[in-house]
Amino acid sequence: MSFDLDAYLARIGFDGERAPTRATLDALAAHHTAAIPFENLDPFRGVVNRLDPESLQAKLVHGGRGGYCFEHGLLLQAALRALGFTATGLAARVLWGSPDQGAIPARTHMLLLVDLDGEQRVIDTGFGGMTLTGTLRLERDTAQDTPLEPFRLVDLHGDWAMQARVGDEWKTTYRFDLHPQHPIDYEPTNWYLCTWPESRFVSTLMAARATDDRRFALAGRRLSVHHLDGTTEKNTIADVDEFRSVLTRDFLIDAARIDGLDEVFARLP
Structure with a gap:
């Protein structure tokens, strides 16, 4: 099954220019997060999320549903590539709500890195309550505006750490490196998060x-x-x-x- 770009763009309500530009990338981030929710109804009901392209489109595009990070990330990656972007999957260690900001939990989150006009930008539509609604330059120690809160990327023991400004405080959402991930790399973690009894999902x-x-x-x-x-x-x-x-x-x-x-x-x- 090929990726149905028309159906995806209709799902998120995007009717702008279909060109691999910064304006298109930012618009996709805003439209996607407003239209397709983060939700874990399937793992909570005992149903394992499927990450193949057919299942993602059936659920998130045609099925009136949302999903969690791997579903959002892989669907968005397919859309970006169909539009001519170069979008690489990455993996992150979630630190949101953790008292130990130097902790090294498992890589259980997916985000995307896009090469665009000589710079690299982070886009992530699947982090739930603090997901990005815009995109960020891959640049450390610079506060960057998004449609909602400012975000920034900082160094954390050689990794990149994403932070959101909540009120007057910068709070870390996760840490990541730039090692590329492929769809198969997310499958074991997806199974683990959907089936382990102690998984939050x-x-x-x-x-x-x-x-x-x-x-x-x-x-x-x-x-x-x-x-x-x-x-x-x-x-x-x-x-x-x-x-x-x-x-x-x-x-x-x-x-x-x-x-x-x-x-x-x-x-x-």
Whole structure:
């Protein structure tokens, strides 16, 4: 099955110039994150995410669903290559929320490095609650604006570390190196994250989506809406009907096409 670029661009609502330019790259980051949510409903339900091109397009493009980093990253990589970009997959060690910023956890995250007009840019549409909505120059120690928070890349023991400015504080999301990854390299980690009983993707339901002025975040039954002005709304979902409504309204997930949502909601803390 070939990649259906027209269907992907329609899915994310992009009708701009189809040229491998900086403007196109930034627009794709913004449109993709606004249209296709981060979510782990399948691993939480005991279904292993499939990373082959056919499955990715069936789920994220045609199926009214989102996914997690490997799904987002591989789908976006296919789209970028179809548009004429050179996009290389990388792997990252997640540090978001970790008290030890020098820790070396497993490489469980995917991001992309794009060669563009003599510079390299990072694009990452699959990091959940703090995903990039723009792109970053591969350059250390420079705060870079995105449609939402400023981000920067810094040195961390020879690796690159991505940081987001949250309020007045720079917080590290993950660390990575520039060793290229191929689709097969993500398969073992994908299986591990979808099946290991202690994996967060198996034990905790999460969803996230970013627009041009807010971030939606779902953790179990707790819904948070973080606005660009720094204010946050929090709500606890009361029942399965509200759960379906939140998935559809805030995360653009076609809840009617997902089996077993009653059982899913009953498991949520």
